[in-house]
Amino acid sequence: MWDDLPTEISNNILHRLPVKTLIKCTILSKSFLSLITSHDFISTQIAQHTNSHLLLRYFTNDQQELFHFEPDDETFSGFQTQGLVNPFPYIPGIWCTVAGCVNGVICLVDDCGHEGTLTILWNPSIRKFVEVPEPIMVYETYGGYESASGFGFDSISDDYKVVRVVRLLDLGPKFGGTQVEVFSLKSGCWRIIGVGPSYSIKRRSSEYIPCFLNGSVYWVGSRFVCPNNENVIVKFDMSTETFEIIQLPGVVKVSESKYTPILDFYVQECKGKLALVNRNYKDEIKSCSVWVMKEYGIVESWTKIFDFNIDNLSPCGMPRAFGFRKNGEVIMVKGVRRMYTEGEDNVLVSIDQVTHSETTFRKISADRTSFYLSTYEESMVLFKEGKGIEQQTSQLKSVPPKKRRFDGEKKSRRKRKN
Template sequence: MADYFLEDIVINILHRLPVKSLLRCTAVSKSWRSLITSPEFTASHLRFAQQVAPSLLLRRCIKSSERYELYSDDDSSSSLNRVAAFQFPFKSMNSFFTIVGSCNGLLCLSDDRVYLMNTVVLWNPSVRRSVLLPKPNLIYNSYGSFNQYLGFGFDSVSSDYKVVRITYVDVGVNPQIEVYKLSSGVWKDLSCCVELVPVICSRARQVFVNGASHWIARYMDSYDVVVAFDMCLEAFRTMKLPVLQGSDGQFRGRDLAVYMDCLALNLWHVPGAALCYSVWVMQEYGVEKSWTKKFCFDFTSVGSELLRPLWIRKQGEAVVVCQDGRLVCVDQEGGRVKDFGLRGHRSDTYQRSLAVDSFVCSLVLLERDASSLSSLPSDDGDSAGSSGSEYEKRSESVSKHRLL
């Protein structure tokens, strides 16, 4: 085809192809492979992909096996339509990995749900490439017990992916701040030049929005705020949470989320026998007065079968997990329930493993040769980098420190 069309036309066509088709195109010729694996093409293809509505990535743990599946987020559909299933090549030393975050087709996973294994992976399931991060500077063998909180995102200035690690060795002591850059492949200690006064005290997932990772933190006087780490500036800032009144002030659970590219706060509580759920959205990033109560769900008519919310769809429907593990979609009136047709399970492991996130397929990491990757072994012993025996030795040398 390249013999009959101008190069610009060929590139324009390739930009619009899905990742699966582009992987096949890398076998057409050396020039095509060089083009498709170039950082410039990866970035431009990602921009095209982001113009299309992102899909939903669903993770669940079935019989000690993690499953990652991609579904189209079509609000008009009565069921989720699966568009892809990714083979998960890693094995957690815990029941399953913690999903730190998703950004530009990359997932950041950490094996620290119960026991801290110092194992953090960047994984692109679309191109089946991964990077195992080196052990950070602060580990249990050297410092004893501590709590860690991770953030993952993209530095748009340097076009680099970063993981920030915040570790508390003792109460009242400033945390250690470390940043891993994919471009350098090493952890950098920022503790001497970066200060974080409020203490992150929630194991809820961070969210990446507007170029920063966000957590809920607390000052010593019990004043809660949102802490943001800017990936470009590598600095922290704080923002006030919305002033909650009425039933919102009686929440039992809360976490941060992203809704339509805006920072959001999810609140849920069980005043009686049914789940209540509300969503606040910061409509103008960084402007604390712009917090607005966007959605309010009253599931009284549904009954007590709903357990916890997982996601808010584009048109404001809530994806909720039931007590039997099924996923359902409920409108704001709480009277219309759509079962997505996914079989669930009542086990605690299954229900805790359920996670939903926005996802876009990309070519990130494709330019790296598989032989150069430090990757965890797959279940069948095949590894794109380090051998299975090397990982086993590393895991045995790491004390299974139970997180506080």
């Protein structure tokens, strides 16, 4: 009966099936396997997605990394599932940041206080992953450095890319400054594309994870311009592989001096627009604000859409807005738990931007700085390129944790002193 259906109808039916069902269909026949794993089918399936999920990632008190996937619709009642444990046991003790989540693929990078040389592309809906080769710029050849990574999709070349901005700490005409390298999933290799932005990019915390929106990666950036710190948003276009600087609203653009915190904000996506979350605990009235750029590239279009008074809380106990639902509600984590303190819970809440009404989801005993939220769409991406989670080799599992980048920085400083 299936063979009697017109191709257009049969394809339309398959495109509506969940990924788990599609995987089962691939073992029914060679024709199903060929169709469902074809590039055109996967691209069409992504384009026709209507049911989105929320991805929540955090580290528990016992350093277990959990991922929750919940439908983002009217039935959403919080992150009630048990959670999926990070399936990569060969990187114990290394805090990986999420460099991005695009079309069902999550990019994990060990740039949170480490070298940033281990990168994994992981599609949890099909249980497959790709371990990205070691980048070009490493300590052995370039000396001490700091790196920040981003992940996204290049719609022009139809390619998934990882961009790595590396601030080299060794002085000299050959190595000094910032360099940028890009990994292409299609080519399977890295290439250095040139000099990076003159702004330092914040890293080492999930609060400053980059945002991928409309073909570009966005980071928080800053630099000291006497006598103040200048804060900006750094944009990298995945297709043209060029940088652009986006100015912030004047109220959050410049810190008072080089001695005040220079990065009290981070970037997010809110209903398809670039959003800025600003935590202000320096003024008389302490607050957590959300700004949205209504018209892309127009600085004057920055509009404050949410302002939460946190005047009664200390800086370490500040609520943190770390993501948005499809309907625009702000997901926040509230609690007074300090980093590395055991036994206290954080409370996840969703707040309506207009009425400020609050819905409490659940308490989670976790490191408050590790919460990450993103939209997630199931897909068949990496089905051909990736290896199954159960196919992890003994060689992968035996890879020792990377050297801490700080060791390289110390060596580099010694060289300069000598």
